Amino acid sequence: MRDAIAVVLGGGQGTRLMPLTKYRSKPAVPLAGKYRLIDIPLSNCLNSHLNRIYVLTQFMSVSLHRHIRGTYRFDNFSGGFVEILAAQQTMAEGTDWYQGTADAVRKNLRYLTQPGIKYVVILSGDQLYRMDFGEMIKTHCDAEADITIAAKPVHSSEASSLGIMRTNDAGQVIGFAEKPTSEEVLNSVRTPPAWIDAQGIESQGRDCLASMGIYVFNANVLAELLHETHHHDFGKEVFPTSIDTHKVQLHLFDGYWEDIGTIRSFFEANLQLTRPNAPYELTTPTAPIYTRPRFLPPTRFDGVKVDSSLVADGCIIEPGTHIVNSVVGLRCKIGRNVTIRDSIIMGADFYETADDIARDTDRPPIGIGEGALIEKAIIDKNCRIGARAQIVNPGNQEDCEINESCSLRDGILVVEKDACFPADWRI
Numbered sequence: 001m002r003d004a005i006a007v008v009l010g011g012g013q014g015t016r017l018m019p020l021t022k023y024r025s026k027p028a029v030p031l032a033g034k035y036r037l038i039d040i041p042l043s044n045c046l047n048s049h050l051n052r053i054y055v056l057t058q059f060m061s062v063s064l065h066r067h068i069r070g071t072y073r074f075d076n077f078s079g080g081f082v083e084i085l086a087a088q089q090t091m092a093e094g095t096d097w098y099q100g101t102a103d104a105v106r107k108n109l110r111y112l113t114q115p116g117i118k119y120v121v122i123l124s125g126d127q128l129y130r131m132d133f134g135e136m137i138k139t140h141c142d143a144e145a146d147i148t149i150a151a152k153p154v155h156s157s158e159a160s161s162l163g164i165m166r167t168n169d170a171g172q173v174i175g176f177a178e179k180p181t182s183e184e185v186l187n188s189v190r191t192p193p194a195w196i197d198a199q200g201i202e203s204q205g206r207d208c209l210a211s212m213g214i215y216v217f218n219a220n221v222l223a224e225l226l227h228e229t230h231h232h233d234f235g236k237e238v239f240p241t242s243i244d245t246h247k248v249q250l251h252l253f254d255g256y257w258e259d260i261g262t263i264r265s266f267f268e269a270n271l272q273l274t275r276p277n278a279p280y281e282l283t284t285p286t287a288p289i290y291t292r293p294r295f296l297p298p299t300r301f302d303g304v305k306v307d308s309s310l311v312a313d314g315c316i317i318e319p320g321t322h323i324v325n326s327v328v329g330l331r332c333k334i335g336r337n338v339t340i341r342d343s344i345i346m347g348a349d350f351y352e353t354a355d356d357i358a359r360d361t362d363r364p365p366i367g368i369g370e371g372a373l374i375e376k377a378i379i380d381k382n383c384r385i386g387a388r389a390q391i392v393n394p395g396n397q398e399d400c401e402i403n404e405s406c407s408l409r410d411g412i413l414v415v416e417k418d419a420c421f422p423a424d425w426r427i
Contacts (some may be wrong), residue, residue: 001049001134003118008041008125009101010057019407019416020380025057027125028064030346031272031283033312033329035291036067037260041123042082047287048133050121051080054111055267056104061086071292081288100232107186113223120222122215122234128269128280130287137216145249145415146221147242150214152253153196156186163211163235173248176240201254209250211235212257221246256280264410267377270344271325273316274308296330299346312347333367344378363420379411386423391415394427402427
C-alpha cells in the first residue's frame with residue numbers, strides 16, 4: 001500500500017440525480033442523514049491504509065471542496081493527504097474541461113507518475129460499498145497483472161444495465177460487453193456458476209460478472225494507455241481496448257454495492273439503511289465511515305414515535321410526531337404531530353435564531369411545521385415546510401415539474417434546496 005495512490009473521480013454533471021445536483025456535485029450529495037457520497041470511497045481508502053488520495057472535480061464543486069477540506073486532515077508525519085485536483089487550464093493540456101473519466105486522469109498524470117508510485121487505484125465518487133483495496137492490490141500483484149478490475153457476480157437478468165466480463169480459468173479478462181441486451185451477446189460473456197463457486201463465492205445461480213468501475217493500474221501502464229490514445233472514458237474505452245493488449249485480471253467481490261446514479265437508486269439505498277438488518281452496515285467497527293466533525297448537540301425528542309428510521313445529530317422533534325422508514329438529517333426541526341413516512345429529510349446547514357424567525361414573518365421557519373404530512377419524498381436542505389402542509393406522492397404520474405421547487409422523479413417527490421411551502425400547502 002506504500003506504493004499505491006488513489007484517484008477518486010468527482011463525477012460529471014449528474015443530470016440523472018437532478019435536482020439534488022442542481023447546487024452540488026454528485027459526490028457531495030448527502031447520504032444517511034450525516035454523510036456525503038464522497039465519504040464512502042475516501043473511508044474505504046483510509047480503512048485500507050491507502051492514505052494518498054486525489055479527488056478530481058469539475059462540476060458544482062464548491063460544497064464538495066469545503067467538505068473535503070473540513071474533514072480529511074492528516075498529521076505532518078503520516079505522509080497522507082486528500083488533495084483536490086480541480087479542472088484547470090494548463091500550457092500542456094490546453095483549456096478544455098475534462099471530457100470524461102480517462103481524460104480527467106490524463107490531464108493530471110503528472111501527479112500520478114511521481115517516483116515511488118507503482119499502482120494507481122481508480123475509484124468512483126458516487127458508489128455505496130465497503131471494500132478492502134489491500135486485497136484487490138494483492139490480487140493484482142499475485143497475478144502480475146497490468147490492470148485489475150473489481151467485479152460482482154450478478155444474474156443475467158441484471159446484465160442489460162451493466163458492463164459484463166468473461167474470464168479464462170485463471171481469472172484473466174478475455175471478453176467484455178457493455179450493457180448486453182441480445183441473448184447472443186449475453187451468451188458470449190456468461191460465466192459458468194461453477195467457476196464462481198470455485199473462487200470461494202457462492203454463485204447462487206448468478207452467471208455474469210459485472211464491472212464495478214473500480215480499477216488498479218500499474219502506474220506506467222496507465223500513463224502508456226492514456227498517452228497513446230485519446231480515449232475519454234475508462235469503462236467504455238480504456239478498459240475494453242486494453243483487454244487485447246495487456247493482462248487484465250479480475251478481482252471478485254460479493255459484498256453490498258450500489259451505484260448511486262439516479263433518484264430512484266439514491267432513494268432506495270438510503271431507505272435500505274433504516275432496516276434492522278440493512279444490506280450495508282453503517283456500524284462496522286473495523287471499517288468506520290468518516291465524515292466532517294460538526295460538534296452538534298444530541299437530538300432531542302419527547303413523545304415521538306420512530307420506527308425503522310435514522311435520525312442524525314442536532315435535531316429537535318416535537319411531541320406527537322411519527323417517523324416511519326425514513327432518514328432525518330442534521331439540524332432538522334420538526335413540529336408537533338408531524339407524520340413522515342418513507343422519506344428522506346436532509347435537514348439544514350445552520351440553525352435559525354429566535355431573532356431570525358421574528359424578523360422573517362412572511363415565511364415559515366426552516367424545518368417542518370406542525371401537523372405536516374410527508375410521504376415518499378426527498379426534502380433537500382434548508383427547506384421551509386409550513387404547518388399542515390402535505391407533500392405526498394400523487395400516484396402513478398410520469399416525471400413532471402410540479403412547481404419551480406418541487407418535481408416528480410422516478411416516482412419520487414423531490415423538493416429542492418431552500419424551497420418554501422406555506423401553511424396548508426398541498427400538491
